Amino acid sequence: xxxxxxxxxxxxxxxxxxxxxxxxxxxxxxxxxxxxxxxxxxxxxxxxxxxxxxxxxxxxxxxxxxxxxxxxxxxxxxxxxxxxxxxxxxxxxxxxxxxxxxxxxxxxxxxxxxxxxxxxxxxxxxxxxxxxxxxxxxxxxxxxxxxxxxxxxxxxxxxxxxxxxxxxxxxxxxxxxxxxxxxxxxxxxxxxxxxxxxxxxxxxxxxxxxxxxxxxxxxxxxxxxxxxxxxxxxxxxxxxxxxxxxxxxxxxxxxxxxxxxxxxxxxxxxxxxxxxxxxxxxxxxxxxxxxxx
Amino acid sequence: xxxxxxxxxxxxxxxxxxxxxxxxxxxxxxxxxxxxxxxxxxxxxxxxxxxxxxxxxxxxxxxxxxxxxxxxxxxxxxxxxxxxxxxxxxxxxxxxxxxxxxxxxxxxxxxxxxxxxxxxxxxxxxxxxxxxxxxxxxxxxxxxxxxxxxxxxxxxxxxxxxxxxxxxxxxxxxxxxxxxxxxxxxxxxxxxxxxxxxxxxxxxxxxxxxxxxxxxxxxxxxxxxxxxxxxxxxxxxxxxxxxxxxxxxxxxxxxxxxxxxxxxxxxxxxxxxxxxxxxxx
Amino acid sequence: xxxxxxxxxxxxxxxxxxxxxxxxxxxxxxxxxxxxxxxxxxxxxxxxxxxxxxxxxxxxxxxxxxxxxxxxxxxxxxxxxxxxxxxxxxxxxxxxxxxxxxxxxxxxxxxxxxxxxxxxxxxxxxxxxxxxxxxxxxxxxxxxxxxxxxxxxxxxxxxxxxxxxxxxxxxxxxxxxxxxxxxxxxxxxxxxxxxxxxxxxxxxxxxxxxxxxxxxxxxxxxxxxxxxxxxxxxxxxxxxxxxxxxxxxxxxxxxxxxxxxxxxxxxxxxxxxxxxxxxxxxxxxxxxxxxxxxxxxxxxxxxxxxxxxxxxxxxxxxxxxxxxxxxxxxxxxxxxxxxxxxxxxxxxxxxxxxxxxxxxxxxxxxxxxxxxxxxxxxxxxxxxxxxxxxxxxxxxxxxxxxxxxxxxxxxxx
Numbered sequence: 004x005x006x007x008x009x010x011x012x013x014x015x016x017x018x019x020x021x022x023x024x025x026x027x028x029x030x031x032x033x034x035x036x037x038x039x040x041x042x043x044x045x046x047x048x049x050x051x052x053x054x055x056x057x058x059x060x061x062x063x064x065x066x067x068x069x070x071x072x073x074x075x076x077x078x079x080x081x082x083x084x085x086x087x088x089x090x091x092x093x094x095x096x097x098x099x100x101x102x103x104x105x106x107x108x109x110x111x112x113x114x115x116x117x118x119x120x121x122x123x124x125x126x127x128x129x130x131x132x133x134x135x136x137x138x139x140x141x142x143x144x145x146x147x148x149x150x151x152x153x154x155x156x157x158x159x160x161x162x163x164x165x166x167x168x169x170x171x172x173x174x175x176x177x178x179x180x181x182x183x184x185x186x187x188x189x190x191x192x193x194x195x196x197x198x199x200x201x202x203x204x205x206x207x208x209x210x211x212x213x214x215x216x217x218x219x220x221x222x223x224x225x226x227x228x229x230x231x232x233x234x235x236x237x238x239x240x241x242x243x244x245x246x247x248x249x250x251x252x253x254x255x256x257x258x259x260x261x262x263x264x265x266x267x268x269x270x271x272x273x274x275x276x277x278x279x280x281x282x283x284x285x286x287x288x289x290x291x292x293x294x295x296x
Numbered sequence: 297x298x299x300x301x302x303x304x305x306x307x308x309x310x311x312x313x314x315x316x317x318x319x320x321x322x323x324x325x326x327x328x329x330x331x332x333x334x335x336x337x338x339x340x341x342x343x344x345x346x347x348x349x350x351x352x353x354x355x356x357x358x359x360x361x362x363x364x365x366x367x368x369x370x371x372x373x374x375x376x377x378x379x380x381x382x383x384x385x386x387x388x389x390x391x392x393x394x395x396x397x398x399x400x401x402x403x404x405x406x407x408x409x410x411x412x413x414x415x416x417x418x419x420x421x422x423x424x425x426x427x428x429x430x431x432x433x434x435x436x437x438x439x440x441x442x443x444x445x446x447x448x449x450x451x452x453x454x455x456x457x458x459x460x461x462x463x464x465x466x467x468x469x470x471x472x473x474x475x476x477x478x479x480x481x482x483x484x485x486x487x488x489x490x491x492x493x494x495x496x497x498x499x500x501x502x503x504x505x506x507x508x509x510x511x512x513x514x515x516x517x518x519x520x521x522x523x524x525x526x527x528x529x530x531x532x533x534x535x536x537x538x539x540x541x542x543x544x545x546x547x548x549x550x551x552x553x554x555x556x557x558x559x560x561x562x563x564x565x566x567x568x569x570x571x572x573x574x575x576x577x
Numbered sequence: 578x579x580x581x582x583x584x585x586x587x588x589x590x591x592x593x594x595x596x597x598x599x600x601x602x603x604x605x606x607x608x609x610x611x612x613x614x615x616x617x618x619x620x621x622x623x624x625x626x627x628x629x630x631x632x633x634x635x636x637x638x639x640x641x642x643x644x645x646x647x648x649x650x651x652x653x654x655x656x657x658x659x660x661x662x663x664x665x666x667x668x669x670x671x672x673x674x675x676x677x678x679x680x681x682x683x684x685x686x687x688x689x690x691x692x693x694x695x696x697x698x699x700x701x702x703x704x705x706x707x708x709x710x711x712x713x714x715x716x717x718x719x720x721x722x723x724x725x726x727x728x729x730x731x732x733x734x735x736x737x738x739x740x741x742x743x744x745x746x747x748x749x750x751x752x753x754x755x756x757x758x759x760x761x762x763x764x765x766x767x768x769x770x771x772x773x774x775x776x777x778x779x780x781x782x783x784x785x786x787x788x789x790x791x792x793x794x795x796x797x798x799x800x801x802x803x804x805x806x807x808x809x810x811x812x813x814x815x816x817x818x819x820x821x822x823x824x825x826x827x828x829x830x831x832x833x834x835x836x837x838x839x840x841x842x843x844x845x846x847x848x849x850x851x852x853x854x855x856x857x858x859x860x861x862x863x864x865x866x867x868x869x870x871x872x873x874x875x876x877x878x879x880x881x882x883x884x885x886x887x888x889x890x891x892x893x894x895x896x897x898x899x900x901x902x903x904x905x906x907x908x909x910x911x912x913x914x915x916x917x918x919x920x921x922x923x924x925x926x927x928x929x930x931x932x933x934x935x936x937x938x939x940x941x942x943x944x945x946x947x948x949x950x951x952x953x954x955x956x957x958x959x960x961x962x963x964x965x966x967x968x969x970x971x972x973x974x975x976x977x978x979x980x981x982x983x984x985x986x987x988x989x990x
Binding site: 009010012013014016017019020021023024027028030031032034035038045092095098100102103105106107108109110111112113114115116117118119120123124125126127128130132133135138141142169173174177178181182216226229230232233236237250251254255258264267268271272274275278279281 | 300305308309311312315316318319320322323325326329337338340341342389390391393394396397398400401403404407411413414415416417418419420421422423424425426429444445447448451452455480505508509511512526527530531533534535541544545547548551552555556558559560563566567570571
Binding site: 338365424427428431432436515516519520532535 | 639641657
């Protein structure tokens with residue numbers, strides 16, 4: 004078989020995938036780019052070319068900066084907490100103890116729970132009047148009176164971060180655990196014989212195995228966190244006082260609630276651009292692990 | 297394995313216990329809410345264990361009486377099943393040939409990275425043109441339309457997972473079949489795919505769960521019992537006129553049951569999928 | 578059958594529909610409603626069934642979304658070339674919908690019987706710039722609900738007539754130890770908070786915009802209203818969770834007996850009086866929202882909603898027939914438990930008044946006092962600016978003055 008034919012055949016085999024992706028993702032994307040340079044309204048009039056006006060207006064608006072800040076806070080803290088807790092959980096599950104299989108199976112539970120159900124579950128838990136969290140904390144004597152977790156601008160975002168973390172740390176744990184179990188036993192044992200301290204053991208024995216998979220998990224989680232919509236939509240819709248309004252929620256408001264499709268499109272592209280920075284990183288990672296395989 | 301000191305053992309068991317509690321408590325609480333009477337749910341402080349068990353909400357949400365809330369909820373479960381199933385089949389259909397092509401022809405690999413890069417796009421950025429396109433084709437509020445959109449979320453993942461699976465199958469086996477005169481499709485069907493069966497199962501599992509989880513597109517593109525999926529039904533329950541938290545909790549349990557059961561039963565597939573880099577958000 | 582129908586306002590419309598029936602044989606209408614406040618989903622389905630029984634050649638497909646999704650779904654569908662024939666719209670949207678040509682102008686279709694028979698306040702729901710964009714359907718405003726038993730225990734003889742009196746009665750209840758926070762409101766970052774604010778603003782004689790269309794809510798009555806709201810929070814007579822509540826949360830708290838006073842829509846009356854749903858059934862009192870000495874006797878917000886035909890509908894006549902049926906007096910009188918009719922004479926019909934005399938009595942005063950939220954095509958932005966102002970003031974993040982002047986700057990007007 005000639006190599007030209009092999010390449011052509013490969014393209015032919017990929018054709019269905021490429022057609023679907025171009026039709027359902029590529030074309031709308033191009034249209035979004037076009038919209039972003041116009042003042043098109045969702046319904047009715049408008050549609051004049053306005054150059055970069057949408058972009059310059061948005062990048063200096065307080066709404067954008069506020070949403071960017073909320074998104075960054077959400078992403079940094081939820082991802083950091085998920086990674087830390089995930090690795091700790093994996094280290095624990097790497098130990099031998101009775102019931103280990105059971106605990107590991109438990110980790111599947113939050114991961115498989117639909118995001119919307121998770122959001123709803125935590126909204127019930129945080130309920131200011133009948134919520135389990137208030138009742139638990141007051142019964143334990145930690146809290147003297149009930150709090151409005153999702154009603155206070157200082158608490159709402161953190162409450163959502165915690166809810167997101169609960170759902171996603173097991174994912175990181177499972178990935179990290181798989182990596183840890185790939186560490187040959189004799190290496191682990193040798194480190195103990197060498198009397199290396201726990202930190203040194205982690206850094207020099209386990210980390211080389213963890214670094215790759217964890218980086219991929221980190222990048223993926225960060226991208227997810229920057230796009231966050233569902234959990235916030237169900238829990239607070241961006242309130243109170245816009246303290247949980249993230250970029251995706253802002254795009255939704257701009258394009259649908261305020262009907263500024265043009266400006267909404269440019270905002271969406273700004274978000275895409277931010278995420279692409281992580282994307283480039285991710286692809287570089289995958290290329291590395293891909294070529295290794 | 298190494299021998300642990302007593303203190304270390306206590307620490308390990310203690311930590312495992314705490315972690316199990318943290319994971320289990322919210323889910324158990326959701327279940328308890330779904331079977332507690334509304335009096336128990338509005339008590340202060342809460343009744344952690346229901347004084348009377350009330351299963352009526354399950355009957356309310358799973359009902360075949362026409363024009364009832366139960367019928368609507370069942371319809372949403374059915375829609376989720378169909379949409380996720382259809383999108384998964386479609387994704388495998390386009391992903392298998394592409395994954396094989398990429399695996400065997402590294403020269404075209406870059407196109408796969410292009411496809412995977414679409415994962416970076418926030419769904420809101422595509423919503424308006426997609427809505428217009430679906431409306432134009434008459435695919436709004438249809439299972440097919442939604443499945444088509446989901447297909448584009450699932451296919452890149454599926455292709456990547458399958459590619460890593462195909463990479464582990466030695467080309468020589470295929471070459472041998474080809475030399476014996478098998479056509480490409482025969483080789484795939486008789487040699488490659490059976491060998492890749494575990495990866496295929498893992499891929500299908502991830503695709504299905506990913507589709508089941510989707511909310512944003514379903515919120516915009518579906519309207520009523522004909523296509524509304526269970527995630528939207530849950531959000532409607534939580535946002536609409538329901539004063540009984542127990543009913544919302546029941547909806548949550550029912551919506552979570554299929555993916556959680558699948559995940560638990562297919563644990564091995566979940567873990568192998570996660571390690572290959574397919575990560576469900 | 579014909580004679581019964583002919584005696585009602587519905588007669589003409591139904592007859593017209595049956596004569597013109599061949600013109601839309603096997604027509605399917607798609608209608609968008611909300612699953613919140615006012616008529617329940619079951620009511621809307623039953624009403625619609627009544628229509629399709631009379632018009633077997635028309636099929637009506639119903640969609641229900643939460644109130645928060647109603648506006649967005651409508652404009653999204655419209656922006657993509659249509660989808661719905663009939664949409665439910667809030668009183669605050671006709672300006673925006675008219676500017677974007679979403680609804681069919683029905684001014685010519687409004688008959689004299691309709692003009693005469695429907696309460697004048699209801700018309701403001703569908704009118705903009707001298708044109709009518711549909712029929713009013715849900716005639717609604719916020720009432721002050723109170724727990725009779727609690728007021729009695731506190732030795733309070735009559736429910737409050739002014740907002741100040743409400744505060745002092747609440748303080749009495751608090752001091753007697755009956756409840757820690759006697760009043761509950763819907764002050765989450767949502768339209769509901771603006772409705773409560775509008776009610777109080779109208780009591781204090783405030784206004785949203787001046788004749789030139791510039792914001793004036795940051796002065797006088799508008800400012801006093803927010804000061805009042807913030808003060809009840811500060812004095813601890815308002816349930817602090819009000820800041821994350823919507824109407825359904827208010828109902829839940831009130832019907833669990835955890836509030837002495839609540840501001841909410843019509844629908845709460847019969848639900849809070851339903852022993853299956855509520856712990857305070859039989860103890861629910863309802864009066865118009867209070868006034869303010871010197872400026873008003875009662876106060877009310879126009880929270881009505883109307884039904885309109887979209888400009889993209891392919892069956893505008895059938896759609897209009899459906900709307901006239903849904904808004905007709907016999908149909909509205911039949912389903913008057915969760916939403917009161919738009920027709921003047923309905924308020925004398927025992928079918929409507931029986932078992933809810935108190936509500937009808939309050940309605941007579943409140944409906945006449947309904948104050949509108951501003952009519953501007955950019956209402957959504959103004960509303961969000963106000964929601965932020967209200968929340969910053971009640972959360973004590975800014976003084977009411979600062980919060981409202983910032984809202985005025987950010988309103989886009």
